[in-house]
Amino acid sequence: MREHIHLQKDRFLEELKDFLRIPSISSLSEHREDVRKGADWVVNALQEIGMENVNILETNGHPIVYGDWLHAQGKPTVLIYGHYDVQPADPLELWESEPFNPTIREGKIYARGATDDKGQLFIHIKALELLMAEHGSLPVNVKFCIEGEEEIASPSLAPFIHENAEKLSADAVLISDTSFIEKGQPAICTSLRGALAMTVNVRTANTDLQSGSYGGGVPNAIHSLVHILDSLHDEGGRITVENFYVGVPTLTDQLRKEVAAIPFNEEHTKEELGLDHLYGEEGFTFKERTGIRPTLEINGVTGGFQGEGVKTIVPSEASAKISCRLVGMQDPQTIYERIKQHLEKHKQEGSHITTETLIQAKPVSLNSQEAMLQKAADAYEKVYGVRPMFPKEGGSIPIVEVFGRVLDTPVVLMGFGLPSENLHAPNEHFYIDNFTKGIETVCEYLYKL
């Protein structure tokens, strides 16, 4: 199989480049048509490798692409999930090559979506193409369910899974949208944090006011906003929202050991990120803070005059975007309510606060001893010569919890990314070596099932 992959690698990369050229940014309405182009591209790719019943399924948002091949009688069924949408690309000026003009440099392919998730999704498509080419059939039954709203927290896919549980039923859900521990050390993620994303808007007067006439005498929306935002953490980096930590698992010695077992080089990380210091909740390690502890991060802030030069106003409006990572029994809606209460309690006189929730996803935990995960580990070991670790990841893939719960099926997070691949950031890229080895690993896995 390795030689087949090697022989066709250049063609595969050209096809992947085509996919990466589509700016299928699901969060921006001006890219609506591009997102649909992404769906069409997937439809075509699935049809070309012999998938059947390939369809675009309309939703209230961006479409879902379905396709299957169900002729392996008596064999297990694998549901392959991935997403063809991508994050926004800004700030554009920090990209070394254009985000939607895929470029290969030093064994890596650079483009928005290279690792998250077009490159990783494409691994499965090419693995099935090779298996079909070799045998004219597949060793297992396969269903594809590819969405275009992962980066906006899968609002259409969750109800779709509920309504189509029968159609999607499988013995395992296979997802490649996570990362290795580091180059050469594969990982099957067994824990994902939940997520809450929200906006907060502060309003004071009915218009911006001249600071010469009103400054010092009226509420300033930015003062009020920075006050409530700063109040969300204490000096030790702990989140101060009342009852925020209810439902967070106690850190046992066993759990600390498991987390500590995942290698982490602090000096290397600081150097890579250009940081003098790491920072976070006191009493926890970097891996604990980013993997199993809940967080609250301000993702963006805007208000008042931001142009060139000076405008001496007292701004009347300011807003921020906030997101939380949640763990254990933390419920996103409950956390949202608690944050709202906190903001109201800390707001300054004369300011009005409005909030909106944009994403809600529950935390998820998977069992590493499950056969479907152990067989995936065998496949990795065969290709990479190293048995994967089973880390608890800090990220969120909101739909994983829904797949596991609604389909009552193990979810296998067979990732081929690297932590250093700048996902959601400028200069996102994907190691081509993991792309080709990924195809090989997926083939191995499907044989083993």
Next chain:
Amino acid sequence: MREHIHLQKDRFLEELKDFLRIPSISSLSEHREDVRKGADWVVNALQEIGMENVNILETNGHPIVYGDWLHAQGKPTVLIYGHYDVQPADPLELWESEPFNPTIREGKIYARGATDDKGQLFIHIKALELLMAEHGSLPVNVKFCIEGEEEIASPSLAPFIHENAEKLSADAVLISDTSFIEKGQPAICTSLRGALAMTVNVRTANTDLQSGSYGGGVPNAIHSLVHILDSLHDEGGRITVENFYVGVPTLTDQLRKEVAAIPFNEEHTKEELGLDHLYGEEGFTFKERTGIRPTLEINGVTGGFQGEGVKTIVPSEASAKISCRLVGMQDPQTIYERIKQHLEKHKQEGSHITTETLIQAKPVSLNSQEAMLQKAADAYEKVYGVRPMFPKEGGSIPIVEVFGRVLDTPVVLMGFGLPSENLHAPNEHFYIDNFTKGIETVCEYLYKL
């Protein structure tokens, strides 16, 4: 004179509309050519009313327009100052009519620059036109010095005044760029606060990071920024920068009485601004806070993801614009250094701060008993039937201090604006009644000299 004004009012307003159509925004480099058009317009207007030696004087920034008429032998010389540049117009969506499409509604002319300062400057041009038309000469010698950088704190005019002190020498500097107390109650401002405007930029990692992988474990530039911004005031609204209040005059009973004498209707102000509460430094009244106390306001803030939807990043950069109003002996450069020290002291680990100063202007105080001011008061009284008050204004006109000091001349701040005219904000306007009465008042004043 009143009839002459009335007869030509419509033409005057059409001419003013022409002036207001020029988007001469001095702070935005893309409007550089428009600012020059503003200068050309002033040159033409001065030539048309018979001014001599009318010239565009180049500077490192936007040009200064000079013109004079010096044939009133043995009579005093008045230097008329004004500015043809305007503030930026954003946020555009809050304007009821376009900022550079002047529109008359209910006796007011709406446009950016209507009151600040094109409308007020135009009063002088039209007053001189009428005097020339009536007598073929003027009762005093007149010099015009009109700049295009007032809204960016007059960086070129200050050195220009130093270099041309002889050319600009006068018995009074006459400026209309301030406001009445309220409709029907004129004012000659006798105190202007100084100003400091600066930017602060916070940088953490070398790129934005995915909050799933790094959130909670690395410094967040917005967290760091809101922390230092919130640290600038205490809960009582007092500025916490060390030694900030050094040089601020002690509030004597006499001064409190003077300030309290200026009428102020708190309920009316709150209603007008749509505010439940006013806000400010504890222990001081609104008029004290906005007139004679120093202030520190955050004018704008920006950082991270501000687009539609969600981008769960840990932002690596965030910045704010800050401006102070200064009083008494407060020196802008010293205050800037003190704020920088405060920011460094309060910054979070792993964040780097850079600052830049954009405006520096010293506070200024004028003597209300000076003959040149008392004659101006007489002119107002004759036209409006009310003697003007002599308030201490909260705003800053940086060049006033330079004119007074370098030319050693009384400065007469003969304003015709109203506090409610939204200067520096959407829907800026100018009362046409004060425009016509202003022309009459200026004519009266020049006769009285």
